[in-house]
Every structure is written in structure tokens, then in C-alpha cells.
Amino acid sequence: MTEKEVLELFDKHGAFLKGHFRLSSGLHSEGYLQCALILQHPEIAEKLSRALAKRFEKEKIDLVIGPALGGITLAYEVARSLKLRGIFAERQDGKMVLRRGFSIVKGEKVLVVEDVITTGGSTKEVIELVKSTGGIVIGVGSIIDRSEGRIDFGVRAEHLAGIKIDTFSEEACPLCRSNVLIVKPGSR
């Protein structure tokens, strides 16, 4: 899949929202990518995941992991494409952990996936989690990279498309200054 095809999917499914958003990082943004609107279509999720899996097909990988909630569907579909296990990490008391009996065996090679990478915070937490179990992180894959490739995960990173959306601190936010109603994306 080309980057253009991926971006057209976001447009077509209304998954690239414009407005005034408060991101989980606390920053304000004039746009938001609602990947769930894309991934709710299994045939599209499969296609995107296959394209992402293809970037890592030459690597020896044992399992795929993504952070909840955004990374669950993607990890599952990428894992299916690579015929591997797909699991997810979730936050408990603010800390990214494995629950539900999920485990990573020492020495297992792990691909970390996330739907949209903005600050890379959750992804880095999952990388640390994998390392803490003795797993070996082989790479990071995302559908969209909003960071313009600026984040160094210390491993190979692949994304299907890049999108630049301006973000602002609350103090510097021009949308706040114009009294545009702010919403927390994904909350409804």
C-alpha cells in the first residue's frame, strides 16, 4: 500500500477529524486521527496490517504486542498476517503491564505495533515492558507516524504513512484563544 492510499482511507472513512482536541498527552491539537473508524472494517484492518507485516517479514519474530486500546486490533491482525501470537499490554495504576495471563518468554522476539504514533510514549512503555520480561524488541510498526520520524525507539521503526498535525501547549493554543470548544477525542 502506498502512503497516498493509506491517507485516502482516512479521508474516505472520516477518520481524520478537524477541530480542537485535548490529547492524552495533555497537548491541544487541531486535528485527530480516529483509527477505530478505519479498523472497524475488518477487511481494511486486514489490508493495513498485512502491509505493515510485510515490512517485517524477513525478521524472525515470535509475537506481536500493542498497547490497549489502540494497539489491540492492529496487534491481532498483524499477528494473524505473520501467523504468530498477538497480545496487548494495558495500563494498571498508570503502569503498562501484561494481564489476562499473557506472557512473554525470555528471549522471544517481539514486534511492537501501535495505530498512531504521536509522542511515542505508550510505545516506549511497551518496549520497556517487553525488555523487562526478557523479550527482545525487533521493531516498531505503526499505521500512522505523526512525529515526522523524530522519535528514536532504539529499534527499526516502520510506518505506512506520516501525517503532520500541529499540537500546542494549553498556554500557546490559538484555538483556546479563539474560544473554540475543546473535546477529548474518542470519548464519544
Ligand SMILES: [Zn+2]
Ligand atoms: Zn486549545
